Amino acid sequence: MATTTIDGIATRYEVLGSGPPLLMYSPGGFDATLEKWRTQGIYAEIQFLEQLPNHFTCITFDRRETGQSGGRVERVTWSDYVRQGKGLLQHLGFDRAFLMGGCMGCSVAAAFAVEHPETVLGNVLFWPVGGARYRMAGHQRFAEHLAFVHQNGLEAVVTLAGESNKPFGADPRSGPWVSVLRHDKDFAARYVRQNVDHYKVLVAGMVRTLLDRDTAPGAEPEDLLRLDIPTLIIPGADASHATSAARYFQECIPGSEYWDVPVSGQTSTATNARVIEFLRKVAGTA
Known part of the structure; x- marks a missing residue:
């Protein structure tokens, strides 16, 4: 693990693997530590970090106000979370990268794509949060x-x-x-x-x-509708990850790919293969 300072806030991070950079916004709601990719619920079952580093330089980190990262008492917005990830990429010397969000991290990844489309090679939204x-x-x-x-x-x-x-x-x-x-x-x-x-x-x-809407938060629909970034959406189906939130992203992001597979079919083998297939396809055309 390493720590750097971004926008005056300490950020704990880890870099795994080699290949095109993949910035990963952790799941876990308001406890989005980098460990959650390995330990939380479905993420522990799918084990993304056992597969993705074989193909990509995976960058995970404690989102500000979580884990060992620092924080600042202010009206935190989605843009503040975006700024942390953008600063981490700059610190590591990457001008462009793929993004992947899990859970609440999907909202940050979507906001990142809206604010810095020139930086984002492609976006994976796994189990977006949302719903009433x-x-x-x-x-x-x-x-x-x-x-x-x-x-x-x-x-x-x-x-x-x-x-x-x-x-x-x-x-x-x-x-x-x-x-x-x-x-x-x-x-x-x-x-x-x-x-x-x-x-x-x-x-x-x-x-x-x-938390301003009954669908996926993070970015305004009018801004999502103007995106030209390859996006893969994988839906959840529970009280925090309403399937309607994933469908909302599909509706709003032009040309997005929606993996219409129920949670029961989202096995480790199938899900890693689908994500890697998508990212490698986009990498080949970038």
Whole structure:
């Protein structure tokens, strides 16, 4: 593992394999560490990092505010997540790269393609988050954090963060900066000195920015409709990864390929083969 500073924020990353660069936005919601590609749910079953590095230079990293990466108390937007990935590519000396997003990482990958189309060779969106239940659950988490802050103050958040290893999704009271609070004492000291009323307004704005629709968030449909980037979409089918969110990306991204295979058919062998086939085909025409 290595660490670099991007936009003033420490970023922990790992580079595996050789070949064309593939920047991978981790799954895991608001706990998107690079380990999630190996350990979380279906990703542990499919084992992308056992296959993709044989063909590509795979770049994984802890998204800001997760794992051992740093953070900053601000109204975090999809563009902030994009900036981290773009900065990491620049740090590694890559002008262009393939992108792959898992779960919430799909929304960042889509936003990246909109903001920097000249950088993106092709895009793989695996199990995009979205759907009404995903939005409702996300808003509920932020509401629980705001209620805890309102009742107990910011010092209680820092204390709570030190009492367990649960991420924001598992214990919403701890808030979206909980990982940074655990490993950065200076950050924690600045965190408690904030104006608590300003903080509550910031968090309320953050959830409205990130979870603003009942389909896949991340990029406006009018911007997706103007994309000219080869895109492979692989659908999920549960409360956080509604199939409708994947279909939304298919509808909005011209010429996108939709792998219409149920989750039961998304085996390790079949899924890795489909992703590698797509990326190698695009690489051959880039």
